[in-house]
Amino acid sequence: MTSPAEEIPICSARGCRAPADWALRWNNPRLHDAQRRKTWMACPEHRPTLADFLDARGFLREVAPVAGSPTLDT
Incomplete structure (x- = not known):
C-alpha cells in the first residue's frame, strides 16, 4: 500500500491520466484572499x-515544477 505522499500526481485536464510534472497555482481574487492558492x-x-x-x-x-519531476534542474 502506498501512502498519499508516495502517490504520483495526475494531470488535472479532463480525461488525462498522465503523470503531472507541473503545478499551476492560482486563485480567484473575487473569492479567495490574496495569499490563498x-x-x-x-x-x-x-x-x-x-x-x-x-x-x-x-x-x-x-x-512550478512538481518535486521529483524530470522538469526540475538537477
Missing part, C-alpha cells in the same frame, strides 16, 4: 492549455 496539476501536454485558461481569467499566479 489552489493547485491544478499538469502534464507537459496540457500545461499550456490549463495555464492559458487560468491566465485568461486573471487567476494564474505561479507555474
Whole structure:
C-alpha cells in the first residue's frame, strides 16, 4: 500500500491520466484572499492549455515544477 505522499500526481485536464510534472497555482481574487492558492496539476501536454485558461481569467499566479519531476534542474 502506498501512502498519499508516495502517490504520483495526475494531470488535472479532463480525461488525462498522465503523470503531472507541473503545478499551476492560482486563485480567484473575487473569492479567495490574496495569499490563498489552489493547485491544478499538469502534464507537459496540457500545461499550456490549463495555464492559458487560468491566465485568461486573471487567476494564474505561479507555474512550478512538481518535486521529483524530470522538469526540475538537477
